Amino acid sequence: MKHLNKLFVAVMMVMGISSHAQDSNNPWAIAFGVNAVDFRTSAGGPGGWLDDHFSQPFNVKENWNILPSVSYLSVSRYVGSNFSVGLQGSVNKIDKIVMWDGNPSQDHYVINPGDLMYYGIDGNVKYSFMNLIKSKVIDPSLHLGGGYTFLGDSSFGTVNAGAGLTFWFTENVGLALATTYKKAFGTSDPLVRSHAQHTAGIVFKFGGKDTDGDGVYDKDDACPEVAGLKQFNGCPDTDGDGIIDSEDACPEVAGLASLKGCPDADGDGVTDAEDACPNEAGLASLKGCPDADKDGVADKDDKCPTVAGPKENAGCPWPDSDKDGVADKDDACPEVAGPASNKGCPEVTEEAMDALKSQARFIYFNSGKSTFKTADVPKRLDAMAALLKNYANSEFLIEGHTDSDGSDAFNQKLSEARAAAVKNALLDRGISSSKLKSVGYGESMPVSTNKTAAGKALNRRTEVKLIK
Structure with missing residues (x-):
């Protein structure tokens, strides 16, 4: 475990310069778990490359080297467009190396090299398909990169390619599975071997900022300093009428969207605050008050509410003494009936x-x-x-x-x-x-x-x- 502690310290030291990510809300991710190393990919054999790599991919008991403890740690950061980059450190103990002696009649066999210590440090660029498949739980990915491996007294560089699958239990916690083929480059040292490394661990995303604690990250929060609702991009709706406070003319009283969030008790289209008759449906032109005789004078101000009359006469009709249809005030002959065309006076016969x-x-x-x-x-x-x-x-x-x-x-x-x-x-x-x-x-x-x-x-x- 002393080797793992050294590895953990090294990885934490490079967190500031490494990148990888799951999404832009929580740009940082850290994962840890167990890893397995399988050397069958470099054993050779009569079956050729396909037989080496795919004939026994899950022969755990005979081919995999597993350290029964936390044996890998990775740090990553999101860089945009579904890409992330990161750094991973791993430690293992090698007691199984798959060999082939070149004899076509001889099958592969496993040797114990003497419990060699394995250390790996790898960087990678990862592409996530989660957004493409529009899933919030299943996160398949591909990754490319390179690294350096220390095996016993030998060390060598590798070019890496692999795939992963993460299952997100929550927005921030998931189970990460991955497999990586590491193509080795180096001297003729027999320990310089290409190999596959498999990992299984827990991944945590973090780094998102939510100033107001409403569950909406600041970068997506239209009101980052005031707690609100997710459906309103983090903005509050105090009266619960479905209109955010910033667009609600009456933010503390539930109202109608058509009236900018203000109430209208009588349903006449005039907000209660502007309605001179809030409990009686009326006309907008009369500040929400009714006008029974439709003379343009609100009933509350109309001295003759059932008979149409001009506003100048308090809603009552002008007097017409001679009943000729011409009001006395306009009638040149108010006591003698006559046509309106002659100003209420009779025509001269x-x-x-x-x-x-x-x-x-x-x-x-x-x-x-x-x-x-x-x-x-x-x-x-x-x-x-x-x-x-x-x-x-x-x-x-x-x-x-x-x-x-x-x-x-x-x-x-x-x-x-x-x-x-x-x-x-x-x-x-x-x-x-x-x-x-x-x-x-x-x-x-x-x-x-x-x-x-x-x-x-x-x-x-x-x-x-x-x-x-």
């Missing part, structure tokens, strides 16, 4: 115009003056005003006319004064000045002859016309 004209024709003036003559004129003006009030958004023209007595200039001024007198009388009765205009035409537009008293009477008149 032919009958209304005839009535206005009839009243205007019986308004008489004192001769040569703009003062009213008969006592019934105020009644006629009252009737005209009553009619005009029904058409508050229509404009009317008051025309004044005279007979031919007097000069043209005098008659022109007189007609203008008489038209203005009628206009002012209507203004005094509540008609808007914007709805009335007056004009005088003098004696220029007679409706009868000016040669008779009756005709002149007809020509002295006022008329009302609709301005379109």
Whole structure:
């Protein structure tokens, strides 16, 4: 065992410069176990190379040299792309060497060379097929390398090739089996012999860093300093809603992915934190509150929640006194029904115009003056005003006319004064000045002859016309 102790110290000294690995998470691996040395591969014989190497590969009792203790130690490190490199040291005691004396009739025989001590130091490059076969347990591999062997007083170099199979019990612990053919090079010393070496041992992977202790290595951990879950690459999900905290707008309250992890108790698509009515399904445009009459005013703010109305009137419809469908605030004639096309006022009918004209024709003036003559004129003006009030958004023209007595200039001024007198009388009765205009035409537009008293009477008149 003193030789094994020396070997162990030597291997540990070269750990810092050797490489081999199982994966990038745990780049380092160390393995130890037992090894067996079989010299049949260099015994020769009538069967040729195939017979030497493969006729008795598992003839343990007759051909294998096994030291019944821990007899090999390897250190390795992963270098990427499924490759690893490493260094292995082994010790054995040789009491079986397979020989052949060259006689075709003579079979192989085994000699005891006197318990020769065997020491080997080997480096190798290994390729693992575990990722290719997509397994997490079975890890087949091939390796190439070289080494140096000390056998008794002899020593020689070797070129090595072999295969291995590791069974991983856990992510970090496995059973490693390997076989290596070592082709010897050296002098004619009979102990310089090619041979096969088989190993079986326990392998440990280590070196992975997991700062937050969540089982996800730092190199794969998106949140290396905060414990999290493997399915989220090591990031936490405090409220357990399947959304990592860094992407969760409400990390301490379980919610919906569509709302960035925030809850929505009433299921209206508005998060509870932004929902003014969190227990009643509503509209996003109204901060999650319902609007029964669909007038754009939330029920909680709507003074008429079942009747649509404008926001400016607290959700209630505007009053419409004449029920013509035009709100009073927009109705030029709020007390008289009329179409919306005429701002809520009635259209001026032919009958209304005839009535206005009839009243205007019986308004008489004192001769040569703009003062009213008969006592019934105020009644006629009252009737005209009553009619005009029904058409508050229509404009009317008051025309004044005279007979031919007097000069043209005098008659022109007189007609203008008489038209203005009628206009002012209507203004005094509540008609808007914007709805009335007056004009005088003098004696220029007679409706009868000016040669008779009756005709002149007809020509002295006022008329009302609709301005379109």
